[in-house]
Amino acid sequence: MLDLWFTEKWSENTRFSIKVKEHLYSEETPFQKIDFFTSNEYGRFFTLDGMIMITEKDEFIYHEMITHVPMCTNLNIKRVLVIGGGDGGTVRELTRYSTIEKIDMVEIDERVVRLSQKFLPFTADKLEDKRVTLYYQDGLKFVEDCPSEMYDLILVDSTDPISVGEGLFTTEFYKNCYRVLKNDGILVNQHESPYYERYSQEMKKAHNKIKKIFPIAKVYQFHQPTYASGHWLFGFASKKYNPTLDCKIEEWNKLNIQTRYYNTDIQRATFALPNYVKTQLEEK
Amino acid sequence: MLDLWFTEKWSENTRFSIKVKEHLYSEETPFQKIDFFTSNEYGRFFTLDGMIMITEKDEFIYHEMITHVPMCTNLNIKRVLVIGGGDGGTVRELTRYSTIEKIDMVEIDERVVRLSQKFLPFTADKLEDKRVTLYYQDGLKFVEDCPSEMYDLILVDSTDPISVGEGLFTTEFYKNCYRVLKNDGILVNQHESPYYERYSQEMKKAHNKIKKIFPIAKVYQFHQPTYASGHWLFGFASKKYNPTLDCKIEEWNKLNIQTRYYNTDIQRATFALPNYVKTQLEEK
Incomplete structure (x- = not known):
């Protein structure tokens, strides 16, 4: 079983991590890095420059x-x-x-x-x-x-x-x-x-x-x-x-x-x- | 530099982690396990059976x-x-x-x-x-x-x-x-x-x-x-x-x-x- 976690640093001393089922796609545009993931708990979610933008759950x-x-x-x-x-x-x-x-x-x-x-x-x-x-x-x-x-x-x-x-x-x-x-x-x-x-x-x-x-x-x-x-x-x-x-x-x-x-x-x-x-x- | 993190599983697929400065004390009582920590961001905090009870910050x-x-x-x-x-x-x-x-x-x-x-x-x-x-x-x-x-x-x-x-x-x-x-x-x-x-x-x-x-x-x-x-x-x-x-x-x-x-x-x-x-x- 793949044990893959996405982690966002909420502060220098705080980490929030979501277990990922699959890293669907990644692209670097002239403006930012875009990534799409699937997860069991949050459904699909996407990040810009490593920060969660939206999850299907919330x-x-x-x-x-x-x-x-x-x-x-x-x-x-x-x-x-x-x-x-x-x-x-x-x-x-x-x-x-x-x-x-x-x-x-x-x-x-x-x-x-x-x-x-x-x-x-x-x-x-x-x-x-x-x-x-x-x-x-x-x-x-x-x-x-x-x-x-x-x-x-x-x-x-x-x-x-x-x-x-x-x-x-x-x-x-x-x-x-x-x-x-x-x-x-x-x-x-x-x-x-x-x-x-x-x-x-x-x-x-x-x-x-x-x-x-x-x-x-x-x-x-x-x-x-x-x-x-x-x-x-x-x-x-x-x-x-x-x-x-x-x-x-x-x-x-x-x-x-x-x-x-x-x-x-x-x-x-x-x-x-x-x-x-x-x-x-x-x-x- | 000691890179010590306390992690609580908020769900099977979610982790919340706090950088710890020092693990001050640990004790197993007849009821539960008690731990005290210090951290830069949250001040002192304590856990029962690995769950955060209170932090000085909030x-x-x-x-x-x-x-x-x-x-x-x-x-x-x-x-x-x-x-x-x-x-x-x-x-x-x-x-x-x-x-x-x-x-x-x-x-x-x-x-x-x-x-x-x-x-x-x-x-x-x-x-x-x-x-x-x-x-x-x-x-x-x-x-x-x-x-x-x-x-x-x-x-x-x-x-x-x-x-x-x-x-x-x-x-x-x-x-x-x-x-x-x-x-x-x-x-x-x-x-x-x-x-x-x-x-x-x-x-x-x-x-x-x-x-x-x-x-x-x-x-x-x-x-x-x-x-x-x-x-x-x-x-x-x-x-x-x-x-x-x-x-x-x-x-x-x-x-x-x-x-x-x-x-x-x-x-x-x-x-x-x-x-x-x-x-x-x-x-x-």
Whole structure:
């Protein structure tokens, strides 16, 4: 029996390891190294530069939480920009809203999309939806070149800022997001984690930048067991809507969207952060 | 340089490893194997039968969440029974309430207490509080022999049911807890985790037993990164009080207890469970 383990260093002193059934595929692109695996417990999973992006077992958590929290806040969202998200899971959740008219997805690395379509049909199968347009560009450049007030919602489904996702954690990027959002627009972004130093530094930096640009800047949390510490965050920044006060609980429930993690009790609860996280977010 | 790693199997296919600076002490008692370690990232930590019980880095999360959620629900709690909890962290949090008059702690293994007093002063230092009485007995036997309606609150700070904690997950035990609680009593118990099969089975079994005995039986969640999956649960069972409706938010905040994880926003939010967890808890 092959005893093969994938290991990710969650910190210098912490390792998380998954038993692998088969290393399906490996490719080095101009941007990063992409690997696909199968495992008994997590199903298929893929990594970028050795970091787990999604596993079949728990990708639903991340993709539901990045999508339904802003959608429940404003059910009139029609035009959405997804930056990153090459595996397609975020787009899949968005396509569940018949009211959304246009989804532009900007992924820097076309190979992530193509390989996800091959190896991860459970996330990628809605990338062919007729409302979706794919752009293989740098997200930073895309929002720079984009006309103002084009979108109701921007979802930044990026890697960590230590790799190809770095530009998506800059003030310049957040300012352009603000500009290309309509006057009631919402930005949700991958916001790292409070527990390990390396991630919490990035969490603090991102929040400090965003709160200077958007009148409403909050952070919400969820349990993502295959990410470092299992305690992960999204940022919620908005020009107008408050996600806990303006959310449309009854109307969202009437849509009858079947979810496995998200529900409208979580809509408000997810913004209740532990004191040690709040303290970090308030630091300059 | 010594390259020493402690590894816990979170499931058959998942390993979590911490770099160890020094293996401080090891002892085999009639009940279990106890080990103490130091590490750069987690400070001191200890294991029972190879499972992490607490680390200096994040024990505050577990101990605050087991204590302050029921205390905020009923600020008139005067007599408390702690079952397990040999490291002393739960008692430490209880002693922060001047209104609590009596704390009985029942730990089956005296060596856990004695060694925690030696190696873990940060959790054990309130075991000498004059309100605390220590009993070195089986918790199951203790509640069986205990007169009725003795306590306002029972906190079951146990290991998993696969080891010495097994008796603390039985219907017989929960029924005796009900009996020894006053007519407005609350039971909070270590309730395992929803993510890995082995733990979720125990979570379901415990909840099915408790909800047949107590009129109010809920489950709440928190982020405990050094426990399997980082997604951990406590059960909240009660004869009278609902923790989200009857909680005393303003009064609790007036007590000015400084906490690092718990706050009164979390009091309600912690009970908002993901759909996949609710589904499991509703299964027979």
